Amino acid sequence: MIRRFKSTSSSKRWLERHVSDQFTRQSKILNYKSRAAFKLIEINNKFRIFNKSSRNILDLGYAPGSWSQVAAQEMQKKGVTPQILGVDLIRSSPPKGISFIQGDFLNPDVQSQIFGHFNNSPVNLILSDMMTNTTGIKDIDHLGSMDLCHSVLQLSQALLNKNGSVVMKFFMGKEQELIESKLREMFAKVYTFKPQSSRDESREQFFIGMKKRLRSSEEKD
Template sequence: MFVARLALGRPPPSLAPPCRCAAAAAAQLSRPGVRPASSSSSSSSRWKQRQGRDKYARDAKVHALKSRAAFKLLEMDAKYRLFKPNQTVVDLGYAPGSWSQVAVERTRPHGHVVGIDLIPAQPPRGVATFQGDFLSPMVQRLVKDFILRMRRDAGPEPPNNDGGGGGEEEQRLAASAVDRPSYIDRERHLGETTSDMEAEEASSPADAALVDLVLSDMLMNTSGNAFRDHAGSMDLCAAALQFASDTLKPGGHFVCKFYQGAEDKALEQRLRKLFAKVHREKPESSRSESKEAYFIALRRKQGVLLEGEA
């Protein structure tokens, strides 16, 4: 079972232009009259104290960002120019939604952002989201089919160049994806009653190659066992990479969070076969004690497939 949502309404506050560090981004993001996001009443005292001392967590509240993780993506975008206007972006593990907030802002005026997460969360405005297990082939197939239909409904693809305005048009395109309840009902019914083989026939890999950027901030719940946490991270990265291989256009980009360990070199080699440039990053806004890092894979190669793909 999955749930598909599309959040409409006023777009989020404008994010700052790309800058060289998250500290500068935080300073430029400030806008008057923005209400800070509410803190979780279920947070422990220790967590609250750490958040209170955390500059990025404070800045995220001030700028109405759903989490401090937004600053990691802002840093990577400042360095590698991941986003362009009018892109189609898929955010894997989107909850609570701060990366999707950044993506919506950076891809205006005619961008499309789709989020997937197992955790139920309120989607950022302007983001179509699926609640479901990304590791399920059925969920992945439904997401690919949704992207295909969304792009077909939107008509000819606008150029990836800067342009002002477009807010009303963006809302119109978003509304067109949800103003047909029969479509959502049809997809939900498909997820409950059809076989994987039938879903596989819904669209071809060539049709699904409509995505400009795949973001993966997915991580399994940590166990405290470094080997197990690293292995789980590699499994999620492999699934995200397969999805990126299926859906990215030539020239598209892929960003994936991982826990550092013995197997990440092998993952890096797979990335280098599929992308022109691959970088490792630990953003300044990542906590120093964290083992997390990111692969930034740029410019998907034309005609190159992962091992085992026909």
């Protein structure tokens, strides 16, 4: 027997919004893996995070791969063949020219694989569209995003070269100023930005840190 379930009004609204969403339609036309591609495109249009020096790129929270797609396209425009590595808990099959590691980037073994992939060379750009499983409780979701941002910054401190950049998603809330202060210690330029392609009701924004500073221990006498 086939059981039929009535759609709730909220699920109907979500489906209608998803089907009519211009960025969802455009992502299919342009063969992007998801509408999230347009968020990174907007970020790059405003802050120029991709340049000829962006040869080693790490994409955290890779799946389904739209940010790596954008990264590859932007570097191709500049005549540069980059090394792009995606990392995600979810198994994904990247296209030619993009590498992938399945695992938790917080795991020391996975971090060793990341370092090894780049032959222990510095990374020029770290992208993070990651988010914890949301609960719908604003404070909990915000704090979860702050924990992720803090971990991304720790990895950025170890991996990014001088003048490297990081882009990472967060949910707005009272703790974001703490992360922003850490960013300002690490980077010469720090911005927060909400792309037009983010849904109006979404509390997501993005931190952009550019021109990483050397730590005092790395500075030459």
